[in-house]
Amino acid sequence: MNLKQLSELLGLSQTTVSRALNGYPEVNEATRERVLQAVKETGYRPNKAAQRLATGKAGSIGLVMPTAPGHQSDVHFGEFLAGLGEEAVRHDFHFVIMPADPDDEVAALRRLAISGNVDALFVAYMRGHDPRLAMLKSLSMPYVVHGRSFGSEPDYPYLDIDNEGAFYDATRLLLQLGHTRFALMNGPMHLDFAIRRKNGVISALAERGLTLEDGCTSHALMTDEQGLLAMEHFLQLPERPTAILCSSTVLALGAIRAVNQAGLRLGEDISLIAHDDVLPLLKPESFSVPLTTTRSSLRAAGVRIAQRLIGTVKQAGPFPDQELWKTELIVRASTGPVPQA
Amino acid sequence: MNLKQLSELLGLSQTTVSRALNGYPEVNEATRERVLQAVKETGYRPNKAAQRLATGKAGSIGLVMPTAPGHQSDVHFGEFLAGLGEEAVRHDFHFVIMPADPDDEVAALRRLAISGNVDALFVAYMRGHDPRLAMLKSLSMPYVVHGRSFGSEPDYPYLDIDNEGAFYDATRLLLQLGHTRFALMNGPMHLDFAIRRKNGVISALAERGLTLEDGCTSHALMTDEQGLLAMEHFLQLPERPTAILCSSTVLALGAIRAVNQAGLRLGEDISLIAHDDVLPLLKPESFSVPLTTTRSSLRAAGVRIAQRLIGTVKQAGPFPDQELWKTELIVRASTGPVPQA
């Protein structure tokens, strides 16, 4: 059932039927009723591809999903998607997801944009000096970046959390508890948030004349295995750190396993603060020793970005171009005073 | 840059250029080279919406993502998606994801199908007597169901794991260890896998003349909180069960917390077997007491379903219509002989 058939069935022109369906004012109310009724009876649905072709809009937002054989799926991605979805469903928007090798993200993003399948783009996993920014700017398609790109002019639309502030505050808390030997368990080095978090730690330490040793920084994928490995490494350093900052509760999960295996007590021998994206599976309060965290909901960020993206497409603007969300520092039991030597 | 412009630039007809690009044999090799060269220089990409409109194919598979405010995102969904993506990226396929309220899945699926945006459908979260099957059959669009629908004629293409067999085997193992008081911590009652797993448990118990008490069965969303609640409930039953079957490592996560909180020892006071979807965050061997599990990789299932779906669209068939994967029973430390009373 297509427009033509429907209009013939009604004895109307395609024009009028189309207008009736799309809420144009110049069609008689009685006629519109008749059309709506027929739609209900026949189950007619406009062909989106044709609509897209004719209007240039399709009610969809595009995103790239990094994937590869062996590439571990990322809980953060799923959680974020849930946020986007929560908002999208309210506006009858859908997603077009382009799976891509992590090394091929720029090209994948371009393909997605040019494909004509999407109205707006969502971009994540931002890196320092991210090459995608230049491409996005040349594209004349709305987009919002989740995160920022360290080293690039901040003249693009983004939503980010204050990563530097979060880790600055966390470090200060640990300093106040008397800790002097710090370690940072971070995400991959090229990622923007990792850079900023590290800076936060460094500048808080610097205020006390302390530095972050190279051996006390790990950069790795945010999986629990990597957390375990990193912590095992930290624990066998001659000057074992007593204060650990951790870029994700996922990493913390592994890290804590290492602490337990070493027979140490979290919150006493070792203090740990992790960043909490509010993942459903990893509630900080559910850890055997509840975790002190810097918190910011990834899902909420997804909702917000979807709002901005969809709003822009629908021209329901204007939206703030750049948002920086503060994180909350929530103190639980995994932090305590530095142990007496 | 579109086909018309490109062809004018080359002094060729759109027809020839189109053929050159799509590998038709009747175009001169020299011409094809010239076209390919021009494409490279201009960065021309065909408009997918137009291609879709003209051919009816778009290189995409559609799926519905259940979502709602407060609807907890599902790790299983993300992991499965990773599997689909791993295969899709090899064929330059993408996904169209339609977020939908869990109560609205049938309608969402229909919208997705009729939209003309997808070539094939993937359907999950199957229920007993699932109403989507009838709709899918009427659709003349390829689809594969992940799971099955208990109570419906099994005449649709699916990939499922042997849920009943898995839980039958798991129950048998516990029976051999001498357990007689069982509890089942299951997924939502209306879901197909939950029905079959329960049946597996019941039939293994029946062979020994045992039954599964109503109070010893919980049906709930597969979150760790629910696991905790269910286990707390089991533990305060007058005839406390000693053997727990658990539909997911996610549930097990909470369940074990409850066991610990009660001061009981897993694998001694309480034996537990969980179904392991091979989620990256929840490795059974990483639990403080490594978990005995029935295992089947969700991600591998995603890869396989993508293969079938894409293969069918590309007419690279034929594919088996129905696949039933066996699970592995892997014995670790969470199961032990029944404790002496």
Next chain:
DNA sequence: AGTGGCATCCAAAGCGCTTTCAATTGTGTA
């Protein structure tokens, strides 16, 4: 010389929708 076959190429007709421009009718006004 006449014919058929092959290799290339093109014009034009859709695919299903939106939207511009125009036509038709009925109504109020001069």
Next chain:
DNA sequence: TACACAATTGAAAGCGCTTTGGATGCCACT
């Protein structure tokens, strides 16, 4: 009565691509 004007409706031109059904040369072959 004649005319401007609002209210409705349609015909047809795209959107950018694929594909059918010819064209056009050019060659070998009878």
